[in-house]
Amino acid sequence: MKRNLLKASFIAALAITNLGFAQEYQLDNFNPSDKRSINAFEARKDSVTTFDHLRVKIGGAFALQFQGLSHTNTAAPVLNSAGVNANQLFKISNNFNLPTANLDVDVALYDGVNLHLRTFLSSRHHNETYVKGGYLQIDKLDFIKKDFLKDVMKYATIKVGQDEMNYGDAHFRRTDNAYSLTNPFIAGNLLMDAYATFPFMEVYYRRDGFIGMVGASNGRLNQTATSGTAPSVYAKLGYDKQINKDLRVRLTGSVYNNANSSRLDFYNGDRAGSRYYFVLESAYASGTNGANTGAATLNSAKVVPDFVNKMTSIMINPFLRYKGLEFFGTYEMASGRNLTETDRRTYNQYSAELLYRFGKEDSFYFGGRYNQADGKLITGNDITVKRYNIGGGWFMTKNILAKVEYVNQKYDGYATTSIYNGGEFKGYMIEAAIAF
Numbered sequence: 001m002k003r004n005l006l007k008a009s010f011i012a013a014l015a016i017t018n019l020g021f022a023q024e025y026q027l028d029n030f031n032p033s034d035k036r037s038i039n040a041f042e043a044r045k046d047s048v049t050t051f052d053h054l055r056v057k058i059g060g061a062f063a064l065q066f067q068g069l070s071h072t073n074t075a076a077p078v079l080n081s082a083g084v085n086a087n088q089l090f091k092i093s094n095n096f097n098l099p100t101a102n103l104d105v106d107v108a109l110y111d112g113v114n115l116h117l118r119t120f121l122s123s124r125h126h127n128e129t130y131v132k133g134g135y136l137q138i139d140k141l142d143f144i145k146k147d148f149l150k151d152v153m154k155y156a157t158i159k160v161g162q163d164e165m166n167y168g169d170a171h172f173r174r175t176d177n178a179y180s181l182t183n184p185f186i187a188g189n190l191l192m193d194a195y196a197t198f199p200f201m202e203v204y205y206r207r208d209g210f211i212g213m214v215g216a217s218n219g220r221l222n223q224t225a226t227s228g229t230a231p232s233v234y235a236k237l238g239y240d241k242q243i244n245k246d247l248r249v250r251l252t253g254s255v256y257n258n259a260n261s262s263r264l265d266f267y268n269g270d271r272a273g274s275r276y277y278f279v280l281e282s283a284y285a286s287g288t289n290g291a292n293t294g295a296a297t298l299n300s301a302k303v304v305p306d307f308v309n310k311m312t313s314i315m316i317n318p319f320l321r322y323k324g325l326e327f328f329g330t331y332e333m334a335s336g337r338n339l340t341e342t343d344r345r346t347y348n349q350y351s352a353e354l355l356y357r358f359g360k361e362d363s364f365y366f367g368g369r370y371n372q373a374d375g376k377l378i379t380g381n382d383i384t385v386k387r388y389n390i391g392g393g394w395f396m397t398k399n400i401l402a403k404v405e406y407v408n409q410k411y412d413g414y415a416t417t418s419i420y421n422g423g424e425f426k427g428y429m430i431e432a433a434i435a436f
Contacts, residue, residue: 026057027055027057027106027107027108027114028046028049028050028051028108028112028114028139029043029044029045029046029112029114029137029139029157030043030106030114030116030137031043031044033059033061033104033179033181033435033436034181034398034399034435034436035181035395035398035399035401036398037181037182038181038182039248039319039321039326040172040182041169041172041240041250042166042204042206042211045139045155045157045206049111049112051108051110051111051112054107054108054109054110055107055108056105056106056107056108057104057105057106057107058103058104058105059103059104059105059106059435059436060101060102060103060104060178060435060436061101061102061104061177061178061179061180061181061433061434061435061436062099062100062101062102062178062433062434062435063099063100063101063175063177063178063179063180063431063432063433063434064096064097064099064100064431064432065096065097065186065187065275065429065430065431066094066095066096066097066429066430066431067092067094067095067096067097067187067276067277067427067429068094068427068428068429068430069092069276069279069407069425069426069427069428069429070092070425070426070427071089071092071279071280071423071424071425071426072089072422072423072424072425073087073089073280073411073419073420073421073422073423073424074416074421074422074423075087075414075416075417075418075419075420075421075422075423076416076417076421078417080284084284085284086282086284086419087282087417087418087419088282088283088284089280089281089282089283089419090278090281090282090283090297091283092277092278092279097124097275097277098122098123098124099122100120100122100123100124100177100178100272101120101121101122101177101178102118102119102120102121102132102176102177102178102179103118103119103121104116104117104118104119105117105118105119109136110142110143111140111142111143112138112139112140112141112142112153113136113137113138113139113140113143114136114137114139115134115135115136115137116134116135116137116161116163117131117133117134118131118132118133118134118163118176119131119132120132120177120178120271120272121178122178123177123178123271123272123273124272124273124274124275124277124298125271125272125273125298126271126272130271132163132176132177132197132271132272133161133162133163133164133197134161134162134163135159135160135161135162135163135200136159136160136161137157137158137159138157138158138159138160139153139157140153141153155205155206155207156203156204156205157203157204157206158201158202158203158204159200159201159202159204160200160201160202161199161200162197162198162199162200163197163200164176164195164196164197165196165197165198165200165202165215165217165234165256166202166213166215166236166254167194167196167234167236167254167256167313167315168194168236168252168254168315168317168330168332169250169252169254169315169317169319169328169330170189170190170194170315170317170330170351171194171195173328173353174189174190174193174195175187175189175275176272177272178433178435179433179435180401180403180431180433180435181401181433181435184353184355184365184367184369184391184393184403185369185389185391185403185405186275186389186391186403186404186405186407186429186430186431187274187275187276187407187429187431188274188275188276188301188371188387188389188407189270190330190349190351190371190373191301191302191303191349191371191372191373191385191387192267192302192303192304192305192332192334192347192349192373193267193270193302194256194266194267194313194315194332195266195267195269195270196217196265196266196269197269198217198218198219198220198232199217199218199220200215200216200217201215201216201217202214202215203215209239209240209241210238210239211236211237211238211239211240211252212235212236212237213235213236213237214233214234214235215233215234215235216231216232216233216234217231217232217233217234218231218232219231219232219258219261219264219266220261220262220263220264220265230258230259230260230261231258232256232257232258232261233256233257234254234255234256234257235254235255236252236253236254237252237253237254238250238251238252238253239251239252240252240319246322246323247320247321247322248319248320248321249319249320250317250318250319250320251316251317251318251319252316252317253314253315253316253317254314254315254316254317255312255313255314256311256312256313256314257311257312257313258310258311258312259310260309260310261308261309261310261311262308262309262339263308264307264308264309264310264311264336265308266307266311266313267302267303267304267305267307267334268299268302268304270298271298272298273297273298273299273300274298274299274300274301274302275429276300276301276407276409276425277297277300278297278300279300279301279409279425280300280301280411280419280420280423280425281297281300281419282419301387301409301425303347303349303373303375303385305334305336305345305347305375306338306378307334307335307336307337307338307345308338308339309336309337309338309339309341310336310337310344311334311335311336312334312335312336313332313333313334313335313336314332314333314334315330315331315332316330316331316332317329317330317331324356324357324358324362325354325355325356326353326354326355326356326357326367327352327353327354327355328352328353328355329351329352329353330349330350330351330352331348331349331350332348332349332350333346333347333348333349334346334347334348334349334375335347338378340378341378345375345376345377345378346375346376347373347374347375347376348373348374348375349371349372349373350370350371350372350373351369351370351371351372352369352370353367353368353369354367354368354369355367361395362395363394363395363396364392364393364394364395365392365393366391366392366393367390367391367392368388368389368390368391369388369389370386370387370388371386371387371388371389372384372385372386372387373385377414379415381413381414381415382413383411383412383413383414383420384411384412384413385409385410385411385412386409386410386412387407387408387409387410388407388408389405389406389407390405390406391403391404391405391406391429392404392405399434399435399436400432400433400434401431401432401433401434402430402431402432402433403429403430403431403432403433404428404429404430404431405428405429406426406427406428407425407426407427407428407429408424408425408426409424409425409426410423410424411423411424
């Protein structure tokens with residue numbers, strides 16, 4: 001029996017090697033998972049085809065943070081039926097967060113046809129392994145006929161799947177569970193984290209630096225055959241050009257609109273959960289006297305507008321790099337309502353990152369980010385949340401990154417009975433990240 005298992009393992013290893021698992025292999029028209037994807041944004045459309053047979057590339061990512069944060073608030077006590085104060089903050093201390101892990105499967109199916117699939121092996125919000133999403137990417141139509149629409153497909157790309165949609169540019173710099181090499185900071189994506197894994201179809205046309213994309217989705221994270229959801233439509237228009245060896249400029253504008261949905265998980269769709277564990281969270285589960293297990297705290301430190309029924313959102317992103325100096329900005333405006341409202345509310349978001357990369361092959365960087373989100377709650381309160389991060393990183397290799405940062409986040413405008421009233425958290429974070 002043991003001999004048969006060893007024989008089977010040996011044969012499997014040979015098969016894996018032939019498929020391309022055991023060597024570093026990069027598929028055409030895909031961004032690599034390592035340091036080379038920094039500031040890559042949409043994957044470049046390769047002019048050289050290396051496809052000769054079906055190939056499979058197995059990749060992954062791992063991340064571990066040490067959290068040294070403290071938090072306070074001035075919220076008035078809110079007692080439940082058991083006499084427990086629901087506004088009592090969770091007791092947090094300096095410790096390690098849950099290690100996170102991703103599994104990526106990238107497949108060259110045919111000349112100009114690739115598949116991507118990402119699975120979260122370990123994440124904050126789910127104990128079990130689950131599929132984050134995936135898509136089919138078509139850069140040639142040769143499977144219909146050799147050189148079919150060749151002149152069009154030289155500049156066009158078609159993507160179909162259920163995965164992260166290409167709304168705005170901020171999602172290219174966010175941490176995706178364990179994958180954080182493209183995020184210069186540690187735990188915090190933007191306060192309003194526009195992240196949605198909906199079924200979608202996107203059509204791109206890119207030429208001479210100009211970028212055009214139109215997409216459509218049904219606007220649902222959890223799929224159902226029932227009626228009552230209107231399609232979502234979105235688009236991106238921009239310009240990205242390497243002016244000379246020292247200067248690159250990029251400017252894009254994106255819009256997303258959903259006219260009717262029964263559950264629009266747009267700003268709370270990241271099932272992996274926030275990396276700021278338990279900050280400004282109640283020590284007790286809402287409405288009970290039981291200890292908070294963390295199941296309901298995946299959105300710690302985020303601003304969620306609660307637009308689950310109707311929403312229109314725009315995002316503008318300028319990017320500028322001159323030698324080692326790098327600027328990335330975000331302006332976002334979102335308006336919408338939930339199922340109980342008749343009038344729309346509006347939120348605005350501003351973010352500015354300034355970094356300096358230096359050393360051999362830009363192995364080191366330091367910089368800061370300011371992020372603010374403000375808007376109107378369902379209760380009518382006008383709230384403002386501000387965060388700034390200061391930190392840096394060291395690429396030990398192109399696949400291994402060590403990061404450190406200081407973060408401070410403050411809440412303003414919340415009612416005295418809200419746990420966020422006078423809320424603030426601050427402290428340091430350390431992260432080790434690997435991706436391949």
